Amino acid sequence: MRLAVVLIVLLVAGCGTEVASRGGPPPATPVPTGKATGGPIPTPPPKVCPASGAQVTVGPVEAALGHRAVVLTVTNCRPKTLTLNGYPDVAVLDYWRKPLGTVVAHESSYMAIDPGPKRVRLSKGQTARAVVAWSNTVADGADPQTGQFLRVAARTGEVQAVWPVVTDLGTTGKLEVTAWARELKN
Known part of the structure; x- marks a missing residue:
């Protein structure tokens, strides 16, 4: 009788180990399905x-x-004072890193209040923040959009970095971006 109990326990324990050891890690990049992925996403830029x-x-x-x-x-990473006066440059990219037809509005959103463009001066090591917001509203008859990356720069015309950010835009196709500020208001 004891041998039967031990065998059952070993079989049950072995089943969990067997299943866990067979499954490989999920892919390192999102799958281009048009929907938000739940698995790991590429690492941020260095x-x-x-x-x-x-x-x-x-x-x-x-x-x-x-x-x-x-x-x-x-963050100002140079000794010279950095002056900002406006909004970050932001675009939503698809899985293939091509821009989606997203409208970028400089305004307040449900998530943050836009302080409007004001001169922000940053010494070395100082920071300012802005918020990029969107709604996952879906209307009948339209296809929802999902971006896989955000392309961002502190100002228009500067070098942009591509960050892995899944943006489930619903059918709105719109981002709401606040101006740079030392303190965020919501």
């Missing part, structure tokens, strides 16, 4: 201080009632 001194990073996606947002942080 931290490199661009010639302008405006090093931009992208935070994780925050969600609330069908709305999404990421916080952009710009």
Whole structure:
């Protein structure tokens, strides 16, 4: 009787180990399905201080009632003072890193209040933030859009970095971007 119990326990324990050992890791890149992927996504670009001194990073996606947002942080990584006066340059890219036809509006959103463009001066090591927000609203008769990457720069005309950010835009096709500010308001 004891031998039967031990065999059953070993078989049950072995089943879990067998299944776990067969499955390989999920792919390192998103699958181009047109829908948000739940698996691992490519790593962010390496931290490199661009010639302008405006090093931009992208935070994780925050969600609330069908709305999404990421916080952009710009850090002055050069000794010279960095002056910003306006909005980050942002575009949504598909799986193949081609721009989606997304409208970028400089305005407040459900997730953040736009302070409007104001001069922000950053000494070396100081930061400013902006918010990129979107809605996952889906209307009948339209196909939802999903981006896999955000292309961002501190200002228009500067070198852009590509960040892995799944943007489930629903059918809105719109991003709402706030101006750079030292403190975010929501």
